[in-house]
Amino acid sequence: MSHIHLCWELGGGLGHAGRLKMLAQALLARGHRVTLSLRDLMSTHALLADSDVPKLQAPVWLHDAVGLPPSGNLAEIVFHCGYLEPAALRGMVAGWRDLFAVLQPDLVVGDFAPTALLAARSMGLRSASVGNGFFSPPPGQPLPAWQQGVEARLISSEARMLATANAMLAEFGAQPYQHAAEVFLGDLPLLCTWPELDHCELRCDAEWFGPSFAAEGGLPPYWPEAAGEGRKVFAYLKASHRAHGAVLKALLEEGCRVLAYVPEVAAGAMPPVLDERIVYADAPVSLPFALAEADLCVCHAGEATLAQSLLAGVPLLMLPSHTEQFLTARRVAMLGAGYNAALLTPDSDWRAALQPLLSDDSYRNAARAFAARHQGFSQQQMNAVLAERLEHLLV
Template identity: 35%
Template sequence: MSRILFAWELGGNLGHITRQLPIARQLRRMGHQVFFVVRDTAAAAQLLTPEGFAYAQAPVNVDKKRLPHPVNYAEILIASGYADPAVLLGLVQGWISLIRLFKADIIVVDHAPTALVAARLTGLPAITIGTGFEIPPGHLPLPSIRPWEFIPTDRLLRAEQYVLERLNALATPLHGGTLERITDLFQGARKVLATFAELDHYGIREGENYVGPIYTGSTGHAITWHLIDKPHVFAYLRPDAPGFENLLEALSKLSAEIIVVAPGTKPAHIQAFAKPNLRILTQPVQTEQLFKMTDCAVTTGGAGTVSQCLLAGIPLLLLPQNVEQFLMGLRVEALGAGIAVRNNRQEHDFAWLLEDVLNKSRYRQSAQAFAQQYAGYEPGCTIDKVIQLIDNTLKTSACSDMNAS
């Protein structure tokens, strides 16, 4: 059996681990050894510790200097430490050390570009999984992630050239080959676009194989709706989301039953806003059955939650906290299945938007049309495809090693 390393380096919240976890479970059942390297060990403690998976902290840039608003994937890398040759060398060497310490046979990457660099330099087979945002299209220049702004083409080109110069400077001391494009990292790995084409943050890419999202609706506590004769609103949020308290005020005044799942919410907030028709929970809940009677969902725009809601025909009110989530909001709006909140996050704004999504049939009709288009989709089938890809990659690598010897 093989030793399989799962890597997560950039991005926040639980979505990256929840996408990796069902794959890791199946691989472990098959007898493989699985190890995680994660950006957020608190998230790992919540999701991986109960499952008995071992994990370690990913190499991360501790420099607090940040590019305020990256405009493409290259600038995301610059903001993550690639601007400083010493920082980048340390990140890459850190990943190489983890690969060698675990004696990995393959690495499965989810938003971990520096792990891909390390895999390339060590000759380790790699598979990269992403929703679209984490795997940019191979355009020259790398496209803007702020399509609502005018970004000069020269800036986009300079950012990629800047990153390439720093990556290629590592090639000689670390005995690796140079890159012509940043996206060569993804071409060197087996790529899995784990999303639907309509929900690709960059827009639909012709010729790409979209395998569909990976998520689980069965993890967490089992809960049910209590009120049969009221609309049902489900919210999955973070308490640090801008306007969170205003949203709770607006939700509490709806003539509906509301369940809010908000990990990290302070007990004082729960006591202040909880009502007979409003429950505020801090632990994950099972949504598979819950969504069968949900009339509206409120969330930040994570790909897994959005996909699951649309597959259940549920219209969405999205409160994006970052550019990735806002791009997802634009995709949902393009489908006509919901609204992405902009800057106005006062209580009366939320009240109007909630009533709009709940009561205007066009949002539900669009969400139901999406659900009908992908009726019968099962995340388990996508997981099986990824498992098969991992298995084939391991076999190909083993054959190459035998031929080389």
């Protein structure tokens, strides 16, 4: 039996914790000891409550980096988390090293956890990464860029990030990274997405395992009955998105029956729209059951919700809130299985955006074609394969 420590350091939402939960279950089933370190213990508590593994607070960056331009690649994202200067990163690396010294893991697995992987390398610990294409860049290549016209700046940023990481490794006599992408990958990168959803559109010769998410659990869906035969729409929206109320209002104006999970409303906030044709869930909803009945899914293009919607053959209206979600939404729009509403504002004509999704069969046909291509996909089988690959590092 080996001790495998799973880490989540950067990024938001429940997708990271859900992926690690599924992987932990597969590793436990194979007789390994598993521990977790999580960026957010509060929001993940309910999701992980039935996981009988120790859950620890991950070392996380708590300071604002001011004066930086909008991030154009992964290097500039981690500039906000200590990678501008070795002096800033030193405390974070020390925190991870102390954690590993106490836990004594045989293998460290990071989910968007570059500093955890760096600390593991500095200690001679074997490491791996799991994650989607956004924070799993192609090895041996320049970091993917999502801004145009600033190529020189991005090259400089990548070099600076790599120099900062290598300065930390030099302090502990560890082997330096040769490429910036290695900071995010560990000894064994496991790419948890499909080619159609891969943020890096030019990736070649990769092994795509498929998205990993925790599909079980959640409330049974309950649809409003007052709207009769109106289309059923499942909406997972956050109040932090300025247009969430405008979208719900437009759905009602289109005669839809809406089942909405808005975390802030579930926590006691006032609903943005009150109507007998909309039900607000008190807790996360069982997506497999809700999407089995839905005609449309409205979400922020988070990986878990989006993947499950496509596997159910349900088209999407996507309201991305940050770069990773925008790139995912763009990929789905390219497939013809949804509409990327990133450029719309609260004052936009949301009914005009919704009407084709509700009436044009091409969107549903594209979503169903996606589902057919991946028919038979099994989370349990995929995570068993991931666990087997991780075991190869322990030999």
